Amino acid sequence: MTPFDYHAPKTLRSAMRLVQEFGDDAKVLAGGHSLIPSMKLRLAAPSVVIDLGGVAGLKRVTAGNETITIGALATHYAVESHRLLPSKCSLLPETAAEIGDAQVRNRGTVGGSIAHADPAADWPATMLALDAQFDIAGPDGERAVAASDFFVDLFITDLQPGEVLTGIRIATPPENSGGAYVKMRQSASGFALAGVAAQVTLDDAGNCASVAVGVTGVAPAAYRAHAVEDALVGQGIDAVADAAAHAADGVEEFQEDHHASGDYRAHLARVFTQRALSQAIDRAA
Amino acid sequence: MKIEVTVNGEHQSYDVEPRMLLVHFLREVVGLTGTHVGCETSLCGACSVMLNGDAVKSCTVLAVQADGAEITTIEGLAQNGELHPIQEGFWECHGLQCGFCTPGMIIAAHQLLERNPKPNEADIRRGIEGNLCRCTGYQHIVDAVQYASKKMTR
Ligand code: FES
Ligand code: FES
Numbered sequence: 001m002t003p004f005d006y007h008a009p010k011t012l013r014s015a016m017r018l019v020q021e022f023g024d025d026a027k028v029l030a031g032g033h034s035l036i037p038s039m040k041l042r043l044a045a046p047s048v049v050i051d052l053g054g055v056a057g058l059k060r061v062t063a064g065n066e067t068i069t070i071g072a073l074a075t076h077y078a079v080e081s082h083r084l085l086p087s088k089c090s091l092l093p094e095t096a097a098e099i100g101d102a103q104v105r106n107r108g109t110v111g112g113s114i115a116h117a118d119p120a121a122d123w124p125a126t127m128l129a130l131d132a133q134f135d136i137a138g139p140d141g142e143r144a145v146a147a148s149d150f151f152v153d154l155f156i157t158d159l160q161p162g163e164v165l166t167g168i169r170i171a172t173p174p175e176n177s178g179g180a181y182v183k184m185r186q187s188a189s190g191f192a193l194a195g196v197a198a199q200v201t202l203d204d205a206g207n208c209a210s211v212a213v214g215v216t217g218v219a220p221a222a223y224r225a226h227a228v229e230d231a232l233v234g235q236g237i238d239a240v241a242d243a244a245a246h247a248a249d250g251v252e253e254f255q256e257d258h259h260a261s262g263d264y265r266a267h268l269a270r271v272f273t274q275r276a277l278s279q280a281i282d283r284a285a
Numbered sequence: 286m287k288i289e290v291t292v293n294g295e296h297q298s299y300d301v302e303p304r305m306l307l308v309h310f311l312r313e314v315v316g317l318t319g320t321h322v323g324c325e326t327s328l329c330g331a332c333s334v335m336l337n338g339d340a341v342k343s344c345t346v347l348a349v350q351a352d353g354a355e356i357t358t359i360e361g362l363a364q365n366g367e368l369h370p371i372q373e374g375f376w377e378c379h380g381l382q383c384g385f386c387t388p389g390m391i392i393a394a395h396q397l398l399e400r401n402p403k404p405n406e407a408d409i410r411r412g413i414e415g416n417l418c419r420c421t422g423y424q425h426i427v428d429a430v431q432y433a434s435k436k437m438t439r
Contacts, residue, residue, distance in 0.1 A: 001304040002304070003302065003303070003304055004303055004304060005303065006286060006303035006347070006349050008349070008352070029350075032345060032346060032347065032350065033327065033345055036306075036345050036346070036347065037326060037327060037345065039304075040325070040326070049303065051349075051350060053350055077339070081400075100327075100415065101330070101414045101415025101416075102340060102393060102396060102397070102411075102412055102414070102415055103327075103330060103333055103340050103341050103342045103393065103396075103415045104327060104342070104415060106339040106340060106341055106396075107339070107341045107342070107345070107346065188328070189328075
C-alpha cells in the first residue's frame, strides 16, 4: 500500500467538504472490503482516504410498511440479521447471506459494494430486481437515481466526481410477493460466476402481475433481464422455463475469464433465472 | 496518526501510519503474535479478531479504522489461566495440527456461538467458512465447536 493521508469525518457535511477538497486524489472508504484489497494490490493508490465509518446515521436499516431504507454504511450482516426484513422483503437478507463469509459480512457494506460495482458482486442484481433508488449527495445537493440507471459498465456507475452514495430506498413489496437470489459461487472467492435475483408479485389467479429479474456476474455490469420479465408477466409458474431462456438476451459482451467462459455464464444465467423465478413464485403463493 | 484502542481489556494510545493493517498493528506494535497472517487477502481467516464484538479479518482493516474500538484477540479469551471452552474443545477434540489457522478458527467459532449458542453441524461449517485449515480436514474442528457449545450452554 502506498502512503496516504487519512480523514475520519464525523458528519456527512464534513465528509462532503473533504470529498470536494481533495477531488480525484481521494477515495471514500466504507467497510474497506473492496478498497483495501485494491490498495494492497496498488490497483488503487489514493493519496487521501476519507473514511465514512464514523459518520453518524449512515448505518441504519429500517423496514416500514411502505419503504425499506438501508444506509450506505450498513453492513451485509446488518441486513442479513435484521429482525423485520425476512417478512417484509426476504430477498434482501437472502442476498446478504450469500456474500463472502461471516467476517466479511460483518465488515463489508451494502453501499460500498454498490458504489464499487464489481461485475460479480451480489447486491446489484438484487437492487435491480427490487427497483431500488439510490440516494446520492454531491456538490450541488442531493439526487436520487434508479438502480436500472446506476450500473453503467465494469466498475463504472452513474456516480459523478464529488458524489457519494448515502443510502438505498426500496418500496416494500406488496402482499403476494416473493423473491429469491441464487448464484453459482466461484469457489475460492465466493463471488458470483452468475447470480440472479428475482422478485415477483402474483395476482388473484396466481399469475405474475409483476416480475423483475436482475442478473450479475454475466456482463460487465449487472442488468435487468427485460426479455424474461416480458415473457412471464400475466403467466404462471408453467411459463418460467421458457421465459428464463431469455436471461442472456441482448447481452452484447460477456464476462469471460479462466473461471468461466462467456457461453457458460450465459448458460448459468438461464439456469439460475429459472431457479430464482420458481422459488420466488413459490414464496409469493 | 494517534489512535486509542482497548486490546484484551487494556486501553492504550499508539502512533500508527494510516496504511498499517490492523493485523500488523496487533502483531508488531502491540506485540500480540497469536493473531496470524496467512493470505493477507481476506480469504483464509487466520487474522480474525473481534472488533467491537464482530469477528473481522484484521488484514482487511486499517489500524486507524479501529480508533476507539475494543479488540479481543486469541490472547484475550483465556481467563485467569483457564482455557476458554472453545480453546478447551480444540484441545480435547484434536481441533488442530500445525495450529496456524487455530486462532482465527477460534475467533470465528466464538462469533458463531455468540449468535447461535447451539449450532448444528451445517451451521458450524457455515460459521467457519471464512477460515481455511490445511491440516485437519475440518471434522475435528467441527467436533471442537460442538464440544464448546455443549459446555457453554450447560
Ligand atoms: S490473513 Fe487475513 S484472511 Fe488471510
Ligand atoms: S491446523 Fe494446520 S492449518 Fe489448521
